[in-house]
Amino acid sequence: MKVPVYLDYNATTPTDPRVVERMLPYFTDHFGNPSSSAHPYGWTAAEAVKQAREQIAEALGAQATEITFTSGSTEAINMAIKGIAEAYAEKGRHVITVQNEHKAVLDACGALERQGWTVTRLPVDADGVVSPDAVAEALTDETVLVAVMWANNETGVLQPMEAIAEIVRPRGALLLTDATQAVGKVPVSVEHVDLLVCSGHKCYGPKGVGALYMRRRAPRVHCYPLLDGGGQERGLRGGTLNVPGIVGLGAAMAIAVDEQPSEAARLQALRNRMEEALLAALPDLHIVGRGADRLPNTSSMTFRGAKNLNLMMGMRDLAVSPGSACSSGSGAGSHVLLASGLTPADAQASLRFSLGRFTTAEEIDFTIERVIAAAQGAGLALRDAEPAS
Ligand code: PLP
Numbered sequence: 001m002k003v004p005v006y007l008d009y010n011a012t013t014p015t016d017p018r019v020v021e022r023m024l025p026y027f028t029d030h031f032g033n034p035s036s037s038a039h040p041y042g043w044t045a046a047e048a049v050k051q052a053r054e055q056i057a058e059a060l061g062a063q064a065t066e067i068t069f070t071s072g073s074t075e076a077i078n079m080a081i082k083g084i085a086e087a088y089a090e091k092g093r094h095v096i097t098v099q100n101e102h103k104a105v106l107d108a109c110g111a112l113e114r115q116g117w118t119v120t121r122l123p124v125d126a127d128g129v130v131s132p133d134a135v136a137e138a139l140t141d142e143t144v145l146v147a148v149m150w151a152n153n154e155t156g157v158l159q160p161m162e163a164i165a166e167i168v169r170p171r172g173a174l175l176l177t178d179a180t181q182a183v184g185k186v187p188v189s190v191e192h193v194d195l196l197v198c199s200g201h202k203c204y205g206p207k208g209v210g211a212l213y214m215r216r217r218a219p220r221v222h223c224y225p226l227l228d229g230g231g232q233e234r235g236l237r238g239g240t241l242n243v244p245g246i247v248g249l250g251a252a253m254a255i256a257v258d259e260q261p262s263e264a265a266r267l268q269a270l271r272n273r274m275e276e277a278l279l280a281a282l283p284d285l286h287i288v289g290r291g292a293d294r295l296p297n298t299s300s301m302t303f304r305g306a307k308n309l310n311l312m313m314g315m316r317d318l319a320v321s322p323g324s325a326c327s328s329g330s331g332a333g334s335h336v337l338l339a340s341g342l343t344p345a346d347a348q349a350s351l352r353f354s355l356g357r358f359t360t361a362e363e364i365d366f367t368i369e370r371v372i373a374a375a376q377g378a379g380l381a382l383r384d385a386e387p388a389s
Pocket of ligand 1 (some may be wrong): 011071072073074075099102105149151152153178180181198199200210
């Protein structure tokens with residue numbers, strides 16, 4: 001067992017060795033530029049990009065022509081939100097999103113707000129779920145785009161995408177989903193959405209590559225590029241393509257989707273065992289979103305009465321994440337947890353455990369033992385502790 005035990009797979013995943021193997025030739029032998037249409041170096045690279053695009057389309061139930069490669073989800077989200085806003089500004093200047101979205105979505109919407117757009121940020125319930133009725137109430141004839149994430153990166157809670165799509169799409173607004181955390185963990189398809197975003201490094205592919213799905217039919221989505229130049233990606237994203245990265249993304253998504261059912265069952269069993277053991281031992285432990293549909297690998301734990309940074313000091317041989325990693329810098333704690341109604345103290349008492357492809361039962365046993373010891377060290381009660389004499 002390797003220590004620290006890695007339980008931060010929602011932050012990033014190691015690149016699967018099978019993926020690395022597929023990528024390697026494209027750094028050396030097949031280094032051509034896919035835009036070099038005059039010779040075989042270019043053709044080989046272009047063929048690899050074509051195959052990867054097909055793999056990604058297949059993984060998402062899309063057409064290859066609907067996939068645009070980007071440097072990751074942040075870029076794809078920015079491209080979707082800003083590019084759609086530019087293309088549809090005549091329709092209206094209103095977007096809807098949700099308070100517990102990733103900062104990439106919230107900040108891109110904030111950029112529109114600075115240009116005079118109206119942004120509605122919908123509240124969520126205690127599990128972090130947005131109500132489709134709230135989406136319906138917020139929609140106006142001016143609404144261009146609704147952005148709702150498929151799965152939350154901190155709590156793993158899934159949004160009711162299908163119900164939201166049934167409300168949004170008949171009203172003529174476009175529906176964007178950030179599926180960065182969902183791909184490979186739960187079944188994901190573009191069936192009900194107009195735009196979808198995913199990233200290589202969250203599903204055992206390389207960092208620095210991602211994709212944007214944009215519907216081409218019923219309706220055909222129009223979007224302006226974020227990066228102009230070179231005409232690559234049908235003019236949607238200028239810049240020489242990252243061929244090894246794209247090959248890696250294609251291979252990673254194909255594997256992740258193929259193995260998703262068995263991996264989900266395995267990880268859910270490990271995650272549940274960890275949660276049950278810790279809940280049994282620690283009366284002050286609360287798990288955010290436990291009652292909702294969640295990713296099988298994620299557990300957002302609130303150790304009421306402790307500070308997450310102190311707890312982490314007591315569990316240095318575990319690599320976990322304080323829920324506040326992406327917080328606003330206000331010191332108040334994670335915006336995701338605050339949106340679910342946690343107090344600032346509880347938000348700062350929270351840690352995210354995210355399991356993944358290389359997590360073992362042995363690691364989970366070790367984790368249970370270490371977390372209980374750290375909680376005890378931070379002054380939390382144990383359920384069966386002897387009364388102090
Ligand atoms: N969206 C979600 C839900 C994420 O978890 C992340 C990664 O932290 C991103 C977007 C950004 O992804 P990337 O690192 O590919 O830019």
